[in-house]
Amino acid sequence: MVFLTLHEMLPLAFNYAGQKQVVKAVFFGMAFMSASLYFLETSLPSDVSL
Incomplete structure (x- = not known):
């Protein structure tokens, strides 16, 4: 999933929205x-761990 995002979707986003907006969106998402x-x-009880 990470490979697909970085290899296919990120360059497409750069072409569509511009580098400045994509960097902002990636930072906000992370x-x-x-x-x-x-x-x-x-918020989980102490006896439950992820």
Whole structure:
């Protein structure tokens, strides 16, 4: 999935939206996923681990 995204979708996004917007979107997406995983881990009971 990562290979498909980096090899096929990222160059297409650069052509379609421009490099500045793509970099912003990738950064926002990674930050959002990181925050959601952090909040998921903190909201789980202590006896459940990921």
